[in-house]
Amino acid sequence: MFDYSNLFSVPSGPAYFDSAASSLTAKPVLEAMAAYYGKNRANIHRGAHRYTHQASEQYEAVYGKLAKFFNASDQEFAAVRNATEAFNAVALGLDWNAGDEVIVSDVEHHSNFLPWLRLKEKGVKIKILVSDGDGTLSADALSGLLSKKTKLVSFTACSNVLGATVPVVELAKAAKDSGALVCVDAAQYVGHRPIDLKKWPVDFLAFSGHKVFGPTGIGALFHRHDSGLEPWFVGGGTVRDVTLDAYALLEHRERFEAGTPAIAEWIGLGAALDVISKVGYPAIEAHDRALVEKMHSVLSQANGVEVFGPKSVKDKSCALFSFAVENVSHHQAAVMLDELGFAVRSGHHCAIPLTRKLGVDGTVRASLHLYNDEKQVAAFGKALKTVAQLG
């Protein structure tokens, strides 16, 4: 297994098994941000001096990186704070009528659930796409829910609780064929699997920088040019002209970014995408596969541990595992694992409807990435045994 850990800023304490909450930061990201702050710290698109020009060039270059990374146009991306802001932006930026329908799955993170639920206030009807036991979504089930009134279908490409592989293209095609817009939550997916937006027939796609080795406080929203999305905020940087009683917005992407953006973070996000491209998705997938196989074997040997989600490598799209330890609460297990050398997440993972469906009040979640290895997973198995003996 290749050792990628020197590419990252890795803490010296417990092994980091919480990448689904937030990944570690890649060193080139820190360097890119430090270079902006240290060498040409200035606002962008404002004024004529060299520092603003240099900063603007670095900022603009990130759109080109996104376009290449996802095979889309650089005009189809907007900077947002995170995936959560992106889903709210879509919910706020589309024109809704009473009677419109939105279909959303029952495995969603609250970020891709609450913005749609809130549309009920506008008379929009919410329909739930029910997942199978392992958290997979089916195009057949979706077809049974689609109607002429379906305005938008939103689903995750990878659940943050179960890590199950989702047939994104099949789901998106079914939705598009019935005339609906498609929104995909790629927050967990982008760090692990490639996306080609010429092959994915989706209108909106969102992810956060902090889950893909980048900084916090930045993310990107892809919005296809003909999606009908209007700016959710207006203000400085978005207008061509303003009179005392009207304004005319700029065309294309400028109209979507009101106010001074998170310049350093956006530049850092670009550096994070460069890191992923340099390592390459085939290498990331191979690394994930080895970790998934090892973790499945460790978990299947642990007595008193109930594992949720797919048990086969092919049905996982990232190295993410949720489980419950008999007679030990999820928080207690996480505290013990921290003491035994492993930083895992515990709780409902911002997916209360799914947690409730699993019949528990929370799970322990171990989520791994490039800086983890099989040796750590083997040691984790021993620590888990210690925790399970308490139960």
Ligand SMILES: Cc1ncc(COP(=O)(O)O)c(C=O)c1O
């Ligand atoms: C699947 C999924 N969607 C959305 C989000 C929300 O991401 P953020 O908190 O960066 O907005 C998360 C975060 O855990 C997630 O796992």
